[in-house]
């Protein structure tokens with residue numbers, strides 16, 4: 001089967017899906033739960049293409065959006081959190097080592113949608129002077145024990161982001177539509193306003209790799225985002241547009257590894 005991604009051409013979906021760990025999770029019961037939710041969402045793609053309207057294949061399959069489902073199903077939330085934490089533990093060291101200057105002269109950082117705090121803890125480990133805060137939904141931060149390194153705040157990034165020099169958004173904006181991204185980034189701009197060296201650091205995909213294999217992986221992730229969330233992966237010109245709309249004036253894209261880049265965005 002050839003499948004179309006949200007906006008850009010076709011790829012051999014099943015051949016990539018069959019090799020993808022996100023479609024054949026074998027690491028314990030909560031990862032199996034994540035796999036089941038994903039599989040049922042993918043099976044709704046055909047129906048969604050025909051008459052999905054404003055909903056997502058995930059919501060069509062499960063009757064609720066992905067964030068709502070995670071607030072109700074502990075196994076899904078645990079599996080998702082474990083997979084995101086694994087990604088952060090793997091990527092943090094590489095991102096920090098390759099782009100150490102992005103974290104220099106930073107005194108406070110808020111990791112928006114920071115999940116269990118794995119990324120924030122890696123940053124504090126490398127830069128113990130940085131005061132790190134993680135903002136996430138109540139069901140995510142509830143019950144995370146205080147560790148003396150990172151502070152956790154329950155809240156909605158659409159409404160408020162606590163003030164800091166730097167706001168970090170790792171794998172958050174690709175979950176959201178352009179309109180929602182502009183709203184989130186506007187809250188981030190307010191959080192860094194009047195702060196010395198204020199900037200937003202985004203870790204996400206910038207579609208358009210020169211490597212065919214990485215490009216295909218970027219398109220596959222785009223397909224996953226389209227299936228599960230209201231978001232998508234973005235090309236540079238799409239990122240540029242949402243930065244401008246949110247009131248930012250400059251940005252710099254720094255490749256990290258594989259499909260992921262670090263984008264510094266300045267007011």
Ligand SMILES: C[S@@+](CC[C@H](N)C(=O)[O-])C[C@H]1O[C@@H](n2cnc3c(N)ncnc32)[C@H](O)[C@@H]1O
Pocket residue numbers: 067084085087088112113114115116119135136137140155156157158169170171172175
């Ligand atoms: C794809 S995960 C990324 C987690 C983490 N940044 C990482 O890379 O490991 C998206 C995160 O955004 C959080 N989130 C979703 N909606 C949110 C909201 N309205 N306010 C704050 N956080 C939210 C989710 O709970 C989840 O932890």
